[in-house]
Amino acid sequence: MSFCKSLLTTQIDSPSSVRWTGVETRARGHSGLTVVLGFESDGEGRPRQATCHYRYNAVEDTALTLSDPLSVYSTSPETMTIDGESLSRPALAWAVKQAMISQGKAMIDRAQKGIEDAAAMARDRLGSGDGN
Secondary structure, three states, rough: HHHHHHHHHOOOOOOOHOOEEEEEEEHHHHOOEEEEEEEEEEOOOOOOOEEEOOOOOOOOOOOHHHOOOOOOOOOOEEEEEEEOOOOHHHHHHHHHHHHHHHHHHHHHHHHHHHHHHHHHHHHHHHHHOOOO
């Protein structure tokens, strides 16, 4: 679901203006998984919809697939539509690449913030010592 949202934001002129209005997942077993996102963008009041279709991707049931039923589906959608218009394969590939880059940057930013916070905490502890 979050990856489908990331893909959508690569296709919107003003990603920061997206307001999510609904999310629905439809697992259909071997027929695949569909994620339907309701949203509004660019201050428009009109409802919009994006749909990501994920392929069933498991060979057999494992402990992981039994404990997390969504893990049997591909991590990237095989098709995506926005307001009923299908993205071409090249457009979807580009969107996947951009979403992965964006998620990677966000992960690096979080790690860097964590390191900076830990370093600040260590400095505070060293600086507030009583000299012993």
